[in-house]
Amino acid sequence: MKRSWVPPTTWTVLGASAMTTVGILPVFLLSSQSVFVRADLDFDERRFGVAVSAFFVAAAASVLLGGGLVDRWGRRTSTAVAGLLTAAGGFGVAWAARSWLVLTVAMVILGVANAACQVTSNVTMAKVVPPHRQGLGFGVKQAAIPLAITLAGLAVPTVGALLGWRWTFALTGFGGLAIALVSLRLPSATVAGSRPLGALDRPSTAALVTTMIAVSLASAAGNSLGAFVASWGFRVGLTPDVAGLLMATGSAVNLVVRVVSGHLADRRHGRNLPVVAAQMLIGAAALAVLSFPSEPTVVAAGLIAFAFGWSWPGLLLYAVVRVSRDAPGAASSYLQAGAFVGGAAGPALFGAVVAASGYETAWRVAAMLFAVAALLVIVARRMFIADLIARPPVHPIGYGGGRKAPAYTTPPRRLAQTGERGSSGTSTVGDASS
Incomplete structure (x- = not known):
């Protein structure tokens, strides 16, 4: 059996960083391509602001109401849920958003997906990365936020210009599917996941x-x-x-x-x-x-x-x-x-x-x-x-x-x-x- 040149801890940090990036990326994609999105769906700046705010409001509400579920579910289930929600929201924007209302609903789903991605990646770091490497790990993970801003900016002259703005969200959906597939290789439960939430x-x-x-x-x-x-x-x-x-x-x-x-x-x-x-x-x-x-x-x-x-x-x-x-x-x-x-x-x-x-x-x-x-x-x-x-x-x-x-x-x-x-x-x- 060939030995991997990349240590398991490094894979964990990179995976958590990728999940963080995929979770937050949609709102930056929407912002960087706002001119094209508004022209295509025919709505003004006020409604655009509502769509962006819907993403953050949904993320804030779901992370407070359901953040503790990740401790009970374990990494496998929470990673699968985060990936499937991201896929649903990304494909929803790409293939179903023909009006401002549908776009906003899809951004709500993506906001919930972002909350799931962020909390799941945090728990992954806390449970898997050795304590003496967690500081560096969280630093690298949170560096994914400015990386997402950069990727969103690069998406405009590349994927957006060649294939249209919808395909940038379709790629987000494929990223969500990849996260869901990765979850199949994770342990089915954690120590905390086997205990009632109230007992934690x-x-x-x-x-x-x-x-x-x-x-x-x-x-x-x-x-x-x-x-x-x-x-x-x-x-x-x-x-x-x-x-x-x-x-x-x-x-x-x-x-x-x-x-x-x-x-x-x-x-x-x-x-x-x-x-x-x-x-x-x-x-x-x-x-x-x-x-x-x-x-x-x-x-x-x-x-x-x-x-x-x-x-x-x-x-x-x-x-x-x-x-x-x-x-x-x-x-x-x-x-x-x-x-x-x-x-x-x-x-x-x-x-x-x-x-x-x-x-x-x-x-x-x-x-x-x-x-x-x-x-x-x-x-x-x-x-x-x-x-x-x-x-x-x-x-x-x-x-x-x-x-x-x-x-x-x-x-x-x-x-x-x-x-x-x-x-x-x-x-x-x-x-x-x-």
């Missing part, structure tokens, strides 16, 4: 909700940056080519920083949430500077905002999954819901502020959102740690930083049951982090 050991709901709000605010600011920085650059004097180059360079640097942040996370035991908060604060400072109408300022601040202010999603996801106990699907669903809500609402609110008060005010409001999100991440950090101390998980978790060994480790569950406390049970709240 879950992290603090209050901490997850706090983190979800932080993600919503930070995603609103980050998505506004991606949606409006080119228009702002053109307004202050940059040529369209330079503004486009600024976005492309910023996205490329962002991809690298996401991967490097994950790699560095694997070299320490926890203390990831303070790094996330620092990245958000750098983003806040960069957006505040970006509000000054100067070409050099916009270029420099824009690159910093892309590179660091929008580099936290993978690291935050990894930090929360580390303390998710038996329920990585349910835990990550809160983060994904926050990202979907922020992605849908952020650019719309930013545009409203621009119309009312101008770009300068809008950038400063976005900077405030980043700053508040950073504060909430620190609050959530303390809540997660307090929960680890009050309810030690079945499997001990190391946290609080440290290179060779964690600064703190949760005590065995039996200590909590007898009322005893480990050495980390009295003084870690202010000194440790996820």
